[in-house]
Amino acid sequence: MYKLLIADDERKIREGLALLFPWSQFDIEVVGQCSNGQEVIEFLEDNEVDIVLLDIVMPKMTGIEVSKYIYENQLGIKVVLLSAFREFEYAQESLRYQVKDYVVKPTKYEELVRVFTRLKRELDEQTRAALDMNVPEESGIVERIKRYIEEHYATACLDSIADELNLNVFYISRAFKRKTGMNIFPYLTQVRMSKACEYLQLPDIKIYEVCSLVGYTEPRSFSRAFKKQFGITPTEFRASFGLG
Template identity: 40%
Template sequence: MHTLIIIDDEEEIRNGLSRFFPWHELGYEVVRTFDNGKAALDYLLTHPVDVALCDIRMPIMTGIELAERLHREKSETALLFLTGHKDFEYAKQAIIFNVNNYIVKPTKYEELYAIFSSLKLELDEKKGGSERKIESDHGSVIRAVKLFVNQHYQDVTLEKAANHVHLNPYYLSSYFKEKTGENFSDYVLRAKMRKAVELLADIRYKTYEVSEMVGYSNAKNFTRTFKKFYGVTPREYKQSGAPSE
């Protein structure tokens, strides 16, 4: 688990983020919350913390002032700004002080999930004293997901694949893209199309039957997708031979 503190002078936001966002699913533990930057700084100077999610405009010490001080102290805490102010000057200062990201209120669940999912991968690699073990773990998850897709191509979904490897769907989507360079949905489509080619080569199956076998209840949708993917229709493929991806 990566340690996390939340800093915001608005109690409703502070408590809402700390209590109701699924941090544990992403691999984070909220260890403290603060209502101003000075209290957070005092804590950070004596306690190692992996991540700080911080509002910009606060009493006593602003988020910018906190970022400047942490930068001066060469702190390894990853700092993310949370603010309702779309102000370019703030954004520029965030860049100067190596702030990791800039999240505008009101926060969207999917955006927050994606940002912290990506950050977790960075923190894992930074923290892991054994890179080979981390990469091995990453590879095992990706292999398991790909195997699941190729075994259940007919009705596979992101939710089913995520459940199979015990990950949240939002996290798996970001994770899969990060590690393979390909969207999960694109990989599923490729698996379906490859299976379709294999089945179309068997003269026993008609196009509408292949369509159903790879998860398309509507044969017209299957034909349209197949042609977009391979450049020929299923009928044309049967007549002329194997298409190229």
């Protein structure tokens, strides 16, 4: 079944969406609920998700900011936005991040059926394309993915890996998960954090430069990922070596 994450800062809305809509009829299971954008990012770092249903206006990070994160990190996740209003500027901005659809609250049953019927069709087509491919043995694919990430950790993303292997994004994501027990993105993050540790021990390189060298565009995202991995910030890590 396809995995859906629901995010809305109103508990009643997200629980209602999770429990009252017949997701199983669309081969979809709700694998998580989040109350803010930051929780969504953290959930995506550790879990396999095919679709996210995001409220636009949420604390910490908006649905648009989460959509941007998904787009820039090439996570291959379908995004549907929720909003109480048809904010034109939000709708326009979401187009830049390849958001699949835009649903107005309060949500109507027929509208959800329309949106998720189409998404299921897209996901089914991706699945069939992956199954029809003449591909090598999965363990060999996983080793090639790891090698590519090791060599291109600063720029690697799902699309670039798929292009390198000449395989479907949908297929490589699931092959990697089956063989390693983890998603590609968390593995890429581990490699980036390991490289960051090496750079942070070099006194002539600034922390913001390390951020860029390991593939992050925003220092805040880099620091958050680093602290999650090691329990300390990049500044604290560097200080442990007597470096400012």
